[in-house]
Amino acid sequence: MTTLKQGTRVERWTPASRLAIGVVMIVAAGLALAPAFLGAGAVDRLTTLFIYVMLAAMWNALAGFGGLVSVGQQVFFGLGAYFAIRLADAGINPYLSLPISALIVGAISLPLSVLMLRLRGGEFAIGMWVISALTHMLVNLDTLVQGETGTSLISLNAYAMEDRRAFIYWLALASMLALLGMLFVLLRSRVGAAIQAIRDSEEAAASLGVRVVGTKRLLFVLAAVGVGMAGALWLATAVTFQPKTYFSVQWTAYMIFMVLVGGIGTFEGAILGAVIFFLIETWFGGTGVWYLVGLGVVAVLFSLLLPKGIWGEIERRWGLRLLPVGYRVVLPPDAGPAPSSSTNTKPDREA
Amino acid sequence: MLNSIIQGILLGGYYALIASGLSFMFSVMRIINLAHGSLAVVAAYALWVLAEKFGIHPFLGLLIVLPAMGLIGWALQRFVLERSIRSGALLPILTTFGLAIVIDNLLFEQFGADTRSLAPYIGSLSYDAFELPGGFYVGQLAVLTFAVAVVMLGGLQAMLSFTPLGRAIRAIAEDPDTAGLVGINASRVNALATGLAMITVGVAGAFLAMRATFDAYAGAPQLLFAFEAAVIGGAGSVWGTLIGGIVLGLAQALGAQIAPQGFLIGGHAVFLAVLFARLFIPGLGFSARVRSLFRRST
Numbered sequence: 001m002t003t004l005k006q007g008t009r010v011e012r013w014t015p016a017s018r019l020a021i022g023v024v025m026i027v028a029a030g031l032a033l034a035p036a037f038l039g040a041g042a043v044d045r046l047t048t049l050f051i052y053v054m055l056a057a058m059w060n061a062l063a064g065f066g067g068l069v070s071v072g073q074q075v076f077f078g079l080g081a082y083f084a085i086r087l088a089d090a091g092i093n094p095y096l097s098l099p100i101s102a103l104i105v106g107a108i109s110l111p112l113s114v115l116m117l118r119l120r121g122g123e124f125a126i127g128m129w130v131i132s133a134l135t136h137m138l139v140n141l142d143t144l145v146q147g148e149t150g151t152s153l154i155s156l157n158a159y160a161m162e163d164r165r166a167f168i169y170w171l172a173l174a175s176m177l178a179l180l181g182m183l184f185v186l187l188r189s190r191v192g193a194a195i196q197a198i199r200d201s202e203e204a205a206a207s208l209g210v211r212v213v214g215t216k217r218l219l220f221v222l223a224a225v226g227v228g229m230a231g232a233l234w235l236a237t238a239v240t241f242q243p244k245t246y247f248s249v250q251w252t253a254y255m256i257f258m259v260l261v262g263g264i265g266t267f268e269g270a271i272l273g274a275v276i277f278f279l280i281e282t283w284f285g286g287t288g289v290w291y292l293v294g295l296g297v298v299a300v301l302f303s304l305l306l307p308k309g310i311w312g313e314i315e316r317r318w319g320l321r322l323l324p325v326g327y328r329v330v331l332p333p334d335a336g337p338a339p340s341s342s343t344n345t346k347p348d349r350e351a
Numbered sequence: 352m353l354n355s356i357i358q359g360i361l362l363g364g365y366y367a368l369i370a371s372g373l374s375f376m377f378s379v380m381r382i383i384n385l386a387h388g389s390l391a392v393v394a395a396y397a398l399w400v401l402a403e404k405f406g407i408h409p410f411l412g413l414l415i416v417l418p419a420m421g422l423i424g425w426a427l428q429r430f431v432l433e434r435s436i437r438s439g440a441l442l443p444i445l446t447t448f449g450l451a452i453v454i455d456n457l458l459f460e461q462f463g464a465d466t467r468s469l470a471p472y473i474g475s476l477s478y479d480a481f482e483l484p485g486g487f488y489v490g491q492l493a494v495l496t497f498a499v500a501v502v503m504l505g506g507l508q509a510m511l512s513f514t515p516l517g518r519a520i521r522a523i524a525e526d527p528d529t530a531g532l533v534g535i536n537a538s539r540v541n542a543l544a545t546g547l548a549m550i551t552v553g554v555a556g557a558f559l560a561m562r563a564t565f566d567a568y569a570g571a572p573q574l575l576f577a578f579e580a581a582v583i584g585g586a587g588s589v590w591g592t593l594i595g596g597i598v599l600g601l602a603q604a605l606g607a608q609i610a611p612q613g614f615l616i617g618g619h620a621v622f623l624a625v626l627f628a629r630l631f632i633p634g635l636g637f638s639a640r641v642r643s644l645f646r647r648s649t
Contacts, residue, residue, distance in 0.1 A: 114630075122377070122444050123383070126578045127578075133572075133619060292456040296456065299448075304446060
């Protein structure tokens with residue numbers, strides 16, 4: 001393949017992905033109206049699902065696109081909840097305190113990134129865990145939190161239960177869509193090309209003039225805001241704040257599970273993984289320890305046997321991209337001996 | 352004050368013990384094994400079962416547990432890590448993290464929430480102390496831990512410097528492809544190295560269980576301590592690990608003097624301080640040690 005055949009073109013949108021965007025919009029509109037039709041339990045469960053999608057998408061942004069595997073993302077989850085408590089205690093409307101808290105978490109992540117982005121690979125992974133352990137202890141020192149006893153978002157009780165449920169649902173839905181939308185736009189922008197170049201090869205990207213650290217910092221802060229918002233929303237649904245549950249490494253374990261199963265480094269994979277995790281939790285969550293053992297075993301098996309996850313496998317086999325964030329080259333039908341002769345669409349590496 | 356300094360230094364011996372396997376694996380294979388702490392707890396439980404159910408003294412139990420840990424390490428590398436790293440340098444982090452979750456929860460399923468300790472099975476060693484001039488007392492177990500750490504680190508260093516296996520390990524750490532060209536079987540050597548690392552983890556697990564209590568979820572904090580000691584000490588030779596352990600132990604002991612929560616906060620804080628220092632002093636740290644460790648010993 002030394003010369004380009006005539007008829008070679010670069011495509012981004014495909015009929016399938018145009019259809020997918022349409023479906024996404026219809027689903028989003030349907031979800032927005034859902035509280036009018038669904039019972040209280042279903043609304044609560046869907047809120048949980050939205051939070052999982054946020055967690056998965058943010059961890060995937062960091063690890064799948066930025067190449068930054070963190071086992072300490074629970075630090076942002078815990079801080080998101082903690083600052084919401086703090087802000088509400090200072091007299092700010094509890095609903096308003098949730099997004100503000102997420103922004104504060106983002107502001108904190110910026111100086112933190114200076115320190116942490118110097119670390120590589122596994123060092124970054126456990127380094128974040130240490131940060132989380134330290135932050136957990138510092139939060140425990142706050143007299144408002146009363147150590148592991150914890151506290152709660154009392155000011156939420158001023159609102160009627162039904163209104164509260166619906167409002168938190170909408171807030172979670174809006175946050176999820178906003179974060180996914182931001183990520184989607186970001187990945188399709190010029191920065192997105194840089195991000196995906198870094199994902200494929202950091203050295204090669206740097207040699208082409210990609211600002212590697214700056215780009216990673218962007219993802220680090222975005223992930224912090226997103227996970228912080230998820231933590232704040234979780235607090236709004238659970239009301240009680242016990243540092244131990246929020247700063248638990250289990251949150252990161254869930255994020256890893258969702259992304260690994262769904263498909264690391266693919267936009268659609270994280271969402272798929274969150275839905276799968278949500279279903280598994282709904283069906284098996286009650287089995288306690290064995291449920292956690294099962295999650296671990298599945299994660300290990302995926303990392304060994306199917307490291308690209310379910311969506312990665314779907315992309316590889318059928319070249320299907322529903323929410324395209326890259327470009328790909330489509331060869332003309334008579335383009336010589338194509339690598340896979342059965343198809344003329346070579347799912348080439350993305351731009 | 353002086354007393355807590357002495358205790359802190361001796362505590363550092365334990366941290367060096369648990370950190371040695373972690374930094375060894377990192378320097379040879381560039382893998383950070385997130386199941387490191389959990390595997391130490393596995394060894395601790397194994398010794399506890401041998402002592403409790405079969406009346407085997409923990410020191411004798413090591414004769415069974417350490418070879419078993421070596422086998423586990425060999426299998427871990429052969430069947431898990433070797434496969435995992437082929438899909439990318441970051442994947443072993445995820446694989447070993449998943450493994451840690453499986454191990455922790457299986458241990459919990461098997462042994463429940465009760466905390467265990469080997470202290471009741473080692474007689475007076477758990478509370479006997481040496482008296483130092485000046486009226487200080489140091490626990491015999493703490494001194495033994497420190498001595499074992501020094502012997503083990505010295506042994507690792509000697510093995511790397513003087514044995515054929517050590518030469519092969521150094522060659523692979525330096526440049527795996529060229530090592531392959533000159534006939535070194537990387538897969539075999541890495542499996543042996545992981546086996547060695549797991550033997551050190553077994554020793555660390557034994558001391559963890561003798562000096563304090565442990566439970567099924569004790570692995571995560573051990574991993575963090577090991578990692579902190581390895582990063583803090585990262586500057587130079589194998590002995591950097593010992594220094595890292597001592598600094599961590601000192602920070603914790605002094606932190607505990609200030610406030611009860613200060614024990615852990617002090618340790619984490621000194622770790623962050625070292626990271627911060629690395630911003631200004633390049634070449635200080637875990638990654639840089641790979642080259643310096645082996646250059647120095649060649």
